[in-house]
Amino acid sequence: MTEEASTQPSSRTSNAVLRARADLEAGREWKARERLVGHLAGEFDAEALELLGEVNYAMRDLPAAGAAWFGTARRGHDVDEAVEAWRERHGDHFGQMWSSLPRSVREREGNKRVDALRRRAEQTQAPTTPPAATPSGEGGPDAATIIAIALAVLFVVCAVIGFVTLLAWITPG
Structure with missing residues (x-):
């Protein structure tokens, strides 16, 4: 060619x-x-x-x-x-x-x-493929849910401590 x-x-x-x-x-x-x-x-x-x-x-x-x-x-x-x-x-x-x-x-x-x-x-x-996403309500909680719950508990604990501290200041001895 x-x-x-x-x-x-x-x-x-x-x-x-x-x-x-x-x-x-x-x-x-x-x-x-x-x-x-x-x-x-x-x-x-x-x-x-x-x-x-x-x-x-x-x-x-x-x-x-x-x-x-x-x-x-x-x-x-x-x-x-x-x-x-x-x-x-x-x-x-x-x-x-x-x-x-x-x-x-x-x-x-x-x-x-x-x-x-x-x-x-x-x-x-096939063996290493993660399972398909499950509809909400099935399977365990995801990381975002766990973090949200932990923050909510922390907020409640801080609110209770603050309320108790406020009551201690208000009430006499």
Whole structure:
């Protein structure tokens, strides 16, 4: 493939990808990354996801590149290196790894690796998930209730002591 052919956008290239490429050509990698992250928060775009991985890799943010490339079909030494750095950053904590993927990747089903990570994250999150909020009247009191009761008791005790002290001043010996 010639250099010219590799830089020509396909007919399906999104505006965000085109603008990110222009940012890269102008030396604004950080701007390209922000643009791609924003774009991917709203919709799944395989080309933008690949480019985000490339931008992160070029910026030497290997864990971020690994998170982006994990949701793509891209393979190679650079991908393996980045995915390994991503896994190392999160200590193979599947919930954290799942959360670090772009939202559009998490919402899209059909990628075997992403779907497997989703299942693992759900399995590891289930036992540690706090119980759902109970309607008032059920379960134990919350911290705010305990604090309010303690302050009310303190107020009553101070009022009684003040009243007794006042009576002692008023009544003779």
